[in-house]
Amino acid sequence: MHRRWLGLAFSILLVCGVVLAGCGGEGSGTKVKVGEVTRSIFYAPQYVAIEKGFFKEEGLNVELQTTFGGDKTMTALLSDAIDVALVGSETSIYVYQQGADDPVINFAQLTQTDGTFLMARDVTGEFNWEMLKGSVFLGQRKGGMPQMAGEFTLNKQGINPKEDLELIQNIDFANIASAYASGTGQFVQLFEPQASIFEKEGKGKVVASFGVESGHLPYTVFMTKESYMNKNKDTVQKFTNALYKAQQWVDSHRPEEVADVILPYFKDTEREIVVSSVKRYQEQGTYAADPILGEEEWNNLLDVMELAGELKERVPLETIVDNSYAEKAKQAANNH
Numbered sequence: 450m451h452r453r454w455l456g457l458a459f460s461i462l463l464v465c466g467v468v469l470a471g472c473g474g475e476g477s478g479t480k481v482k483v484g485e486v487t488r489s490i491f492y493a494p495q496y497v498a499i500e501k502g503f504f505k506e507e508g509l510n511v512e513l514q515t516t517f518g519g520d521k522t523m524t525a526l527l528s529d530a531i532d533v534a535l536v537g538s539e540t541s542i543y544v545y546q547q548g549a550d551d552p553v554i555n556f557a558q559l560t561q562t563d564g565t566f567l568m569a570r571d572v573t574g575e576f577n578w579e580m581l582k583g584s585v586f587l588g589q590r591k592g593g594m595p596q597m598a599g600e601f602t603l604n605k606q607g608i609n610p611k612e613d614l615e616l617i618q619n620i621d622f623a624n625i626a627s628a629y630a631s632g633t634g635q636f637v638q639l640f641e642p643q644a645s646i647f648e649k650e651g652k653g654k655v656v657a658s659f660g661v662e663s664g665h666l667p668y669t670v671f672m673t674k675e676s677y678m679n680k681n682k683d684t685v686q687k688f689t690n691a692l693y694k695a696q697q698w699v700d701s702h703r704p705e706e707v708a709d710v711i712l713p714y715f716k717d718t719e720r721e722i723v724v725s726s727v728k729r730y731q732e733q734g735t736y737a738a739d740p741i742l743g744e745e746e747w748n749n750l751l752d753v754m755e756l757a758g759e760l761k762e763r764v765p766l767e768t769i770v771d772n773s774y775a776e777k778a779k780q781a782a783n784n785h
Contacts, residue, residue: 478505478510481509481532481684482514483495483512484516484531485522486516486517486537488515490642490726491560491641492535493736494696494699495692496710497699497707497711498691498695499513506694516534517622518623520590523543526673532681535669538558538670538742539594539750540553541670542769546761552769553672553673554672555742556678556685556740556772557740558742560668561665561668561734561736563594563663564669565589565638565660566658566729567637567658568647568648568654570634570652571635576656578603578607582613585633586617586637587617587629587636588610592757594753595659596638596757597757598666598668602659617633626639641729641730642723645729649722660730660733663749667742667747667750671688673685690777690781696739697738699731711723739775
């Protein structure tokens with residue numbers, strides 16, 4: 450068990466006591482406490498599953514909390530403040546590498562690419578990756594998926610992030626956007642809707658997609674402790690069934706329709722920004738069309754972690770991934 454995560458346990462328990470507005474959690478049914486690593490249009494199918502009543506149809510009462518960062522989300526899961534975590538699958542590998550007695554099992558994939566975009570403060574003319582050399586780059590937390598996928602992409606483009614630019618990594622995940630807005634960094638790696646908001650405000654321009662550049666990854670996955678899964682197999686199956694319905698719904702509807710369903714989760718964001726963000730993610734195939742976590746994606750993740758120096762050993766997919774729930778969800782839906 451990661452001691453750094455346990456050291457945050459008290460604060461995360463306080464955070465998890467607050468259920469954000471517009472997050473479900475009302476009504477009858479089996480309660481499932483879900484912690485999402487951040488609030489993002491990147492997770493549109495999750496909000497659709499709540500708002501369209503797909504969880505409710507399965508007899509589940511999902512209580513969604515935003516746990517702000519991979520470390521904090523995993524702490525919440527390990528300390529039973531939540532039942533299910535929506536977070537990068539690298540966190541489950543970190544727990545496994547620590548020799549946990551109760552490993553964390555990935556059971557349903559939500560997103561299949563990186564969700565961040567490269568934003569440039571001042572780029573004139575056509576962008577090329579060489580522009581990053583000698584620049585100040587406002588990155589993400591060391592060991593987290595955004596940073597590792599970012600480094601993977603930079604290396605692919607012939608840029609050594611440790612030597613060819615000044616990489617800033619000491620800013621908390623929740624404060625990266627405000628740090629960039631206040632003048633830190635020439636380039637920054639941002640999720641939607643923040644990237645589109647900054648573009649509209651004239652604070653920068655999206656010049657590349659890390660999702661497109663780094664390929665398919667099990668970037669955000671629903672996971673739970675093995676002990677919870679063993680005691681609540683039926684609940685995990687129902688949860689996955691509802692998610693698959695939502696994934697299919699998002700896959701078959703226009704950005705405007707998806708945006709209108711998820712707007713309650715982004716009350717401070719203009720509708721046109723939500724629409725453009727959904728469109729961006731749909732066009733690059735970010736939302737997984739089903740919950741199955743594939744072998745090729747998993748191996749790509751291991752490559753990314755290996756390059757970042759965060760992988761002690763290559764963990765076989767079947768060790769901490771259980772695709773049986775996703776496969777049954779697809780089979781059940783196809784039989785109707």
